[in-house]
Amino acid sequence: MSALLEAHGLVRRFRGLAAVDGLSFSVEEGQSLAIIGPNGAGKTTAFNLVSGLLAPNAGRITFRGRDVTGVRAHERCRMGLGRTFQVVQPFAELDVLGNVMVGALFGGGAASVAGARAEALRLCDMVGLGPKALWPVGGLTVPDRKRLELARALATKPALLLLDEVMEGLTPAEEREAVGLLHRIRADGVTLLLIEHVMSTVRDLSDRVLVMDYGKPIAEGTYAEVSRDPNVIAAYLGSEEATA
Amino acid sequence: MRRELVAWLAFIAIAALLPLALASDPYLMLLANVMLMFMALALSWDVVARTGQLSLAHGAFFGLGAYTVAIGHKYAALPPLAGLAVAGVVGAIVAVALGGVTLRLRGIYFAIATLAFGEVLRTVALQVPDVTGGTIGISMPPLFGGDRVASYYLAGAIFLLALALSLGVRYTRAHYAVTAIRTNEAVAAVMGVPVVLTKVLTFVTAAVIATLAGAFYMPFITHTDPHDAFEVSRSVAALAFPIFGGIYTSVGPVIGTVVLRSLEEYLRVTPPWKEGYQVVYGAVIVLAVLFMPRGLVGLASRMRARLSRRPEARIPILGSGR
Amino acid sequence: MEALPQTLFFGVLRSGLYALTALGLAISLGVIGVVNFAHGEFVMLGAYIGFWVYLLLSGPLDLGPAVSPLVIALGIPLSAGALFVLGRGVFRFTLRPLLSRPELDQMLLTFGMAILLQNLVSIVLSPQAQDASLGWRFELLPLPGGAISVTYARISAFAVSMALVAATYVLLARTRLGKQMRAVAQNRLGAMVVGIPVDQVYEVAFGLSLALAAAAGVTLVFQTQVSPFLGLSTILKAFSIVVLAGLGNLFGVVWASLLLGVSEQVISQYVPDGSALRDGLFFLLIFVVLLARPGGLGRAR
Numbered sequence: 118m119s120a121l122l123e124a125h126g127l128v129r130r131f132r133g134l135a136a137v138d139g140l141s142f143s144v145e146e147g148q149s150l151a152i153i154g155p156n157g158a159g160k161t162t163a164f165n166l167v168s169g170l171l172a173p174n175a176g177r178i179t180f181r182g183r184d185v186t187g188v189r190a191h192e193r194c195r196m197g198l199g200r201t202f203q204v205v206q207p208f209a210e211l212d213v214l215g216n217v218m219v220g221a222l223f224g225g226g227a228a229s230v231a232g233a234r235a236e237a238l239r240l241c242d243m244v245g246l247g248p249k250a251l252w253p254v255g256g257l258t259v260p261d262r263k264r265l266e267l268a269r270a271l272a273t274k275p276a277l278l279l280l281d282e283v284m285e286g287l288t289p290a291e292e293r294e295a296v297g298l299l300h301r302i303r304a305d306g307v308t309l310l311l312i313e314h315v316m317s318t319v320r321d322l323s324d325r326v327l328v329m330d331y332g333k334p335i336a337e338g339t340y341a342e343v344s345r346d347p348n349v350i351a352a353y354l355g356s357e358e359a360t361a
Numbered sequence: 362m363r364r365e366l367v368a369w370l371a372f373i374a375i376a377a378l379l380p381l382a383l384a385s386d387p388y389l390m391l392l393a394n395v396m397l398m399f400m401a402l403a404l405s406w407d408v409v410a411r412t413g414q415l416s417l418a419h420g421a422f423f424g425l426g427a428y429t430v431a432i433g434h435k436y437a438a439l440p441p442l443a444g445l446a447v448a449g450v451v452g453a454i455v456a457v458a459l460g461g462v463t464l465r466l467r468g469i470y471f472a473i474a475t476l477a478f479g480e481v482l483r484t485v486a487l488q489v490p491d492v493t494g495g496t497i498g499i500s501m502p503p504l505f506g507g508d509r510v511a512s513y514y515l516a517g518a519i520f521l522l523a524l525a526l527s528l529g530v531r532y533t534r535a536h537y538a539v540t541a542i543r544t545n546e547a548v549a550a551v552m553g554v555p556v557v558l559t560k561v562l563t564f565v566t567a568a569v570i571a572t573l574a575g576a577f578y579m580p581f582i583t584h585t586d587p588h589d590a591f592e593v594s595r596s597v598a599a600l601a602f603p604i605f606g607g608i609y610t611s612v613g614p615v616i617g618t619v620v621l622r623s624l625e626e627y628l629r630v631t632p633p634w635k636e637g638y639q640v641v642y643g644a645v646i647v648l649a650v651l652f653m654p655r656g657l658v659g660l661a662s663r664m665r666a667r668l669s670r671r672p673e674a675r676i677p678i679l680g681s682g683r
Numbered sequence: 684m685e686a687l688p689q690t691l692f693f694g695v696l697r698s699g700l701y702a703l704t705a706l707g708l709a710i711s712l713g714v715i716g717v718v719n720f721a722h723g724e725f726v727m728l729g730a731y732i733g734f735w736v737y738l739l740l741s742g743p744l745d746l747g748p749a750v751s752p753l754v755i756a757l758g759i760p761l762s763a764g765a766l767f768v769l770g771r772g773v774f775r776f777t778l779r780p781l782l783s784r785p786e787l788d789q790m791l792l793t794f795g796m797a798i799l800l801q802n803l804v805s806i807v808l809s810p811q812a813q814d815a816s817l818g819w820r821f822e823l824l825p826l827p828g829g830a831i832s833v834t835y836a837r838i839s840a841f842a843v844s845m846a847l848v849a850a851t852y853v854l855l856a857r858t859r860l861g862k863q864m865r866a867v868a869q870n871r872l873g874a875m876v877v878g879i880p881v882d883q884v885y886e887v888a889f890g891l892s893l894a895l896a897a898a899a900g901v902t903l904v905f906q907t908q909v910s911p912f913l914g915l916s917t918i919l920k921a922f923s924i925v926v927l928a929g930l931g932n933l934f935g936v937v938w939a940s941l942l943l944g945v946s947e948q949v950i951s952q953y954v955p956d957g958s959a960l961r962d963g964l965f966f967l968l969i970f971v972v973l974l975a976r977p978g979g980l981g982r983a984r
Contacts, residue, residue, distance in 0.1 A: 170547050194553035208544040211537070219541045222534045224553025230534050273553050415790045462974050468786050469718045470973055473922045476720075477966040480919060484963055543785065593915070597798055604791065637806035643799025650792045651777060654784075 120179075121146040121277055121308055122198075127166055127176035129159075129332075136162040138332035140176070144277065149309035151323035151340075153316075155352055159332035160312045161203065164279050167310075168200045169193045181276065194224040199275025203282040203312075205262040207254040207269075214250040217241060217268045224273025233272075240268040244298060260291045271302065278302070280311040284318050296321050316344075328352070362532050369524065369611070376517065380510045390509040392626065394581060397516035399622055401523035401574045402595070403602035403614035405567035408530055410600075411609055412560045413543030414468055418459070418475035419571045420596030421482050422452055426575025427590045431499040432492060434580075441504050441580040445573060452572025453565055460564040465557050479591055486587035498586025501579060512581055519577055523570045527611040530563065539563065571599070594639055598622070601642040604649045607658025616657055621645065689832070690952045691945060696837050698944025699844035700902055704917060705924035706848055706936050707895030713931040714868045714888040717778060718786075720793040722921060723914030724800040725766055725893045729900025730909045731804065732765065733758035734813065737904055751836040751905045755843050758904070762897035770893030771886050778889065779882065797914060805911040812910035836905030847898055848937065851891075855933060864888050868931055923968045943968070 120143040127140040137159045144150045152160050165171040167178060169190030177186050185193055194200075199220075207216050217237035218230075227233035241250045244264040249257070257265065263283060270278060283299075284292050292315065299322055303309060313319050319326060319340060326343045328336040330352040336343050343349055376397075383389045402419060409416045429451050430444035439447065459478060463471040486493045493499055505511040530536060538559045541549035550556050579585060602621055607613025621642070628638035653660060704726055711719045736758040741750055777796075781789050855861035863884050867874045875881050899917075903909070924943055928935035 168551050170551065189557075190547075190550035191553050191555045194551055200551045202548065206545050206548050208541050208548075210540050210544060215537065215540075219537045219549070219554065220552045222537055222553075223555070226553075233534070269552065410787060413785060413787050415787055415794070417794070462970065466973060469712075469790070470926070472718065472720075472790055473926070474966075474969060474973065477919050477922070477969055480915065481963050481966040543787070600791070600794075633806055635806075636810055637802040639798055640802035640806060643795050643797070643802060646791060646795025647777070647799055650781070650788050650795060654788065 120144055121181060122167065122310070123177075123179040124163075124167065125177045125179075127163065127178070128174045129162055129166055129171060130174050135332050137166065137173075140329070140332065140334060142327050142334060142337070144308060144310055146276070146308055147306075148324040149303065149311070149322060151311045151313055151319045151326045152329060153313060153319060153326060153343075154329035154335075158329040160329055161281060162332075163329070164200065164281055164312060168198060168279060191223070194273050194275075195226065197274065197276035198279070199224065199270040199273045199277070199307075200279040201263075201266045201270050201281055201283060203285065205266045207257075207262065207265055209254055211254070212250070213241060213246055213252050213254060213257070213265055214238065216254065216265055217272045220269040220272030224275075226274070237268070237272060240271050243271075243301075244268045259286050260295075263287070263295065267298070267302075271307075275307055277308045277310060280309060280313075282312055282314065284313060284315040292318065316340075365611070366528070369528070372615075373521070377514075380513055384510055387509065390513065392623075394509060394513050394516050396618060396622060397513065397520045398574050398577060398581075399598060399602065400615050400618045401516075401520045402571055402599045403606075403618050404520075404523035404527045404611065405570040405574075406599040407603040407608060407610075407614045408526055408563055409567045410603065411530060411539040411543060412563050413546075414464070414560060414564065415472040415600075416475050416564070416567070417472060417596050417600075418478045418568070419599035420593060421475070421479035421591060422456070422568045422571035423575035423578065423595050424479075424482060424486075424585075424587075424590035424592075425452060425455065426572035426577075427579040427585050428486060428493060428499070428575075429572075430576045430579040431501050431585065434501045435499065441501075441576075444580075445576045448572050448576035449569050452569045456565040456568035457561070460561045460568075464560040464564060479593070479596060483587045483591035486591065494586070496586060496588075498584055498589070500584040503583050504577075504580035512577075516577055516581075519570065519573050522573070524611060526566055526570065527614070531611065535559070535563075594642075597639060597642050597646075598625075601646055603656070605645050605656050607656035608654075610656075610658050613656050613658045620657075686952060690948050692833070694945030694948035695941065696833070696841045696944075697948065698940040698942075699841040699848075700899060700906070701920055701924055701944055702848050702937050702940035703844040703895055703899040703902070705921040705928075705940055706851055706933070707892040707899070708918070708921045709925045709928065709933050709936050710851075710864070710888055710895070711892040712925060713933055714864045715778075715782075715885045716871075717782075717889075718790050718793060719892070720790065720918065721797040721800060721914075722892070722896055723916075723918030724797045725770075725896040726900040726903070726917050727804065727909075727911060727914045728800070729758075729762040729766060729897030730903045730913065731808070731900070732762035732897065733901035733904040734909050736761065736901075751834075752839040754904060755839055755901055758901040759843065759847075759898045762901050763894040766897035767890040767894040770890035773893075774886050774889040779885070782885075797918075801911050801914060808911070810911060812908035814908050834905070840902035840906060844899065844902055847895065851895065852934065854891075860884075860887065865933070868933070919966070923966075926969050926972050 122144040124143070125141050127137050128135060129137040140159070140163055142150070152163065154160055162171065166173050169185070169188065173186065177184060179185065180193065180196060180198055183196070185196070208219060211219070214234065214237050217240055218233045221227045221233040221236045222230070225233070225236065227236060238250060241247050244267050246261060246264050246268060249261065254262070254265065283295060287295060296318060299309065303322070309322060311319070311323060323340065326338065326340050327334055328343055328346070328349045335352060336346040336349045379393060380390065383393055402423065406416060406419050426448040429448040430439070430441060433439035433444040433447055459474065463474040487495060504515070530539060538554050541552065541554050542556055542559060546556050575590070598621070602617035603614040604617070605621055606615065606617025624641065625638055628634040628641060634640070649656060708719065708722045711717055711722070733754060737750070737754045740754060777792060778789065781792060855865060863874070863879045866879055867881055867884050871881060903913070907913070920943065924936060924939045927942065928939035
């Protein structure tokens, strides 16, 4: 059986500079993958390629056995590819519940607005936003916004969830809570693909790790294997990055 | 939702009975007809704006409708109602062509293309005088023999279509789609919203309504020419009325039409405004965008929130369907 | 085909004017990212200022064919200066607060300004189109050969337009301000990070954009009638050029203007019923270019 997600030879250039330069990897169902690497390594570009916001200059992407290279972003979402953004971007004119409902109605294919509302409420409760479901998003704290982002993505019923630096801006206590929540989501059958800088999260949540630098993969394996790889160490020491 | 629907039913009931009071005054009956026509135009512009798109072509579709009916009558002896139906189809086809290409791209391309579209239609109308009558224009016999009450109900039907569209986009899942799209298309797409399809559908339905309004206008006014049919002022009115009354609502475009169109009647005959009355529209648009972005409706809800002193009510939230 | 050299020459001359107008628009669009629907109205204001200069000069004095270059020489600094200041003010008080708001609001604002300006001028001055004295419009420059003839007005307008375009390019390529503008056009966040005062750059860029528009307006005085409503056709042509050159491609504007100017003349000369097509050319061009673009989703900014 083919992997849940496969990327083959992805290339993406911006005005002559290759942000992603020959990226290939695969994600097996139930085996969460973390992508790490110094800033500018091309991780977010890779996410944009996978979720369909950018078209690759070369390469292929298959999701659930189907070639989705030319398939548009909203179709991929309907197929089960969910995504959060590093800088949380809620729909400001809808309240918390309304935001989650967007995901439920379109990505998640809810049969009715009422059904979507019920599902959205359930997800808000699950992430801990239940009491604030009718709040305008302007009043939310940073961790609350992350919860909203998560609930909204979960509403699209993803088989694979792309998480872009979910831990950024959270205190250690909030991080622990988030990891707990993500474990529950994994247990519900969602495979995770994360971009992360917080190494403890990477260790806790991922089964395999892919290290990128200059748009290419430079190492792949378990967290233990990768953290000992001399290429990886060199890449991190070469930049001022790496919060472990 | 229920409250709004009830309010609209009451409005419709009053409007339906209005001719009883006005039928004796031909000027007021004329104005009532025109009001309904512009309300439909304004409502249809507002729907497109809900996806974050600026349509400067509403006046052009209006003119397209007018000319389609006139030409249909001239060459195929089409009676006005049949002409109306044909015009609707023509408007849909043109809108699909225009929107299909430009709505895939950034909003500015769509706006520019709609602006250019109007100019092109006017030029074409001028340059094929054999068909369109050129600068002299084109005529047809009056709608319903000049019966302004009968035409009022026809205009009312078109208005109801527009209202149905406007309320439909508000109270179905379309509301969530368009709000997401206008906030952030990329995030909307990633949440599963079919962005391009939604934008095209809203544009096409709105354009059809604008075309129908123009198709009504032609036999109502009996004569038009390219400068009248494709007046930029109609595209301006189509957006000034909703912005002033309250964008993204159904009541806003209606209120805006009543207030501004009545004002226009006064200005058109009063010096120094006269033909320059549009300066008021320009000023209204600029001031509204800067200081009153949600129009009169927004103003009213902000005042209500201040009076009730609930902090979360201050932001005009379209919410989760309350 | 005897008219070909004349036609091509005319096309080149017209493209000079278009380039000037389009460059101003390209700057506001490329550097600030804002669609200025009122750009044509600022060209119109420049034209009226040029017209006043003409009235002032031609009244008491009998300057002969030197009138047109003189009007241009005096009118341009005056109108460009005035509109540079106006542009900065307009930006500071109306556009800057809107930059964080959705694109629709910005477009509505500039569109509203366009309608406001057209009609304000129409009320305050006159809705009628006015002509600078016809005599000087048609006064021909004595040229050898006879294959090509051109009026003083057109040739001086062209020369000035190209000089201004060239000067603007030098500004963009060589000066610190120009480099800052290009940096901001390419990457706003990056520009802020390296310490470029982005807000000030925006303000100056907008002022510059309006100054160029005003200069273009002055060159129009001897080429066409001055009317409060000349903004619309001006802006459509400018937009087509900017779209053709590619959004953000400031240096490509000249080539796009040349293409448009020459094809416009060739079509109206050689294609039967050409003048009808000529106006539609711009729209067709926009449409075809947009069709050819690889459709992209999401806000590029």
